[in-house]
Amino acid sequence: MSDAIEPKQEQPRSVVLDFDGTVTESDLLDRIALEFGDPAVYQEVEDGLHEGRLPLREVIVREFVPVTAPLEEVVDWVLDEAQVRAGFAGFVRGAQTAGWDVHVVSSGFEELIEPVLEREGVEVELHANRVDARAHGWRVEWRYPDDCEECGESCKRSLLPAGEVVYVGDGYSDRCAALASDRVFATAGLALYLTEQGKPFEPFTDFHALSETLVA
Ligand SMILES: [Mg+2]
Numbered sequence: 001m002s003d004a005i006e007p008k009q010e011q012p013r014s015v016v017l018d019f020d021g022t023v024t025e026s027d028l029l030d031r032i033a034l035e036f037g038d039p040a041v042y043q044e045v046e047d048g049l050h051e052g053r054l055p056l057r058e059v060i061v062r063e064f065v066p067v068t069a070p071l072e073e074v075v076d077w078v079l080d081e082a083q084v085r086a087g088f089a090g091f092v093r094g095a096q097t098a099g100w101d102v103h104v105v106s107s108g109f110e111e112l113i114e115p116v117l118e119r120e121g122v123e124v125e126l127h128a129n130r131v132d133a134r135a136h137g138w139r140v141e142w143r144y145p146d147d148c149e150e151c152g153e154s155c156k157r158s159l160l161p162a163g164e165v166v167y168v169g170d171g172y173s174d175r176c177a178a179l180a181s182d183r184v185f186a187t188a189g190l191a192l193y194l195t196e197q198g199k200p201f202e203p204f205t206d207f208h209a210l211s212e213t214l215v216a
Pocket residue numbers: 018019020021022027169170171
């Protein structure tokens with residue numbers, strides 16, 4: 001018999017970050033749909049989303065149909081325009097060193113997110129949709145499971161890791177996952193929604209502040 005203490009089986013703890021409008025200062029997915037697509041289509045489907053007539057999946061699929069620019073052109077635009085919130089790379093490294101798994105969960109496209117993460121020099125678990133950038137209209141390859149038990153949509157909740165989850169987000173696609181998380185940092189529309197729902201959250205400003213709260 002050994003006196004060695006069994007290593008305690010610790011629950012994983014994860015920070016789950018939305019990408020557009022959370023890691024980045026502005027929602028690039030929206031801006032691409034507007035600048036490279038058709039503003040009338042964009043407005044029509046966004047109105048449908050906010051009036052509860054259209055699921056998010058259909059909104060994103062439809063707003064990228066009028067986008068016909070080559071992928072490389074849009075990636076170059078993204079790299080010019082994508083400003084990450086202050087302290088992003090330092091936060092990811094500090095959190096990982098402190099034992100957090102860091103995930104990015106996005107309704108956007110891997111093809112547009114990976115170049116930004118690479119530029120920032122961070123390695124995270126990325127869960128996102130994909131896009132086939134066809135010359136006669138981009139075709140979204142939706143990856144999330146359909147019919148979430150809670151919201152009925154194809155949503156991020158099913159991708160939340162096991163164990164303790166801290167969720168950080170700003171928008172519609174974060175709602176259901178945020179309600180299922182242990183601790184939430186929210187800004188913009190997500191903060192309004194959680195206030196209406198009576199779900200406690202802390203305000204999200206930038207990654208320096210998040211580091212001070214979670215890592216320091
Ligand atoms: Mg967002």
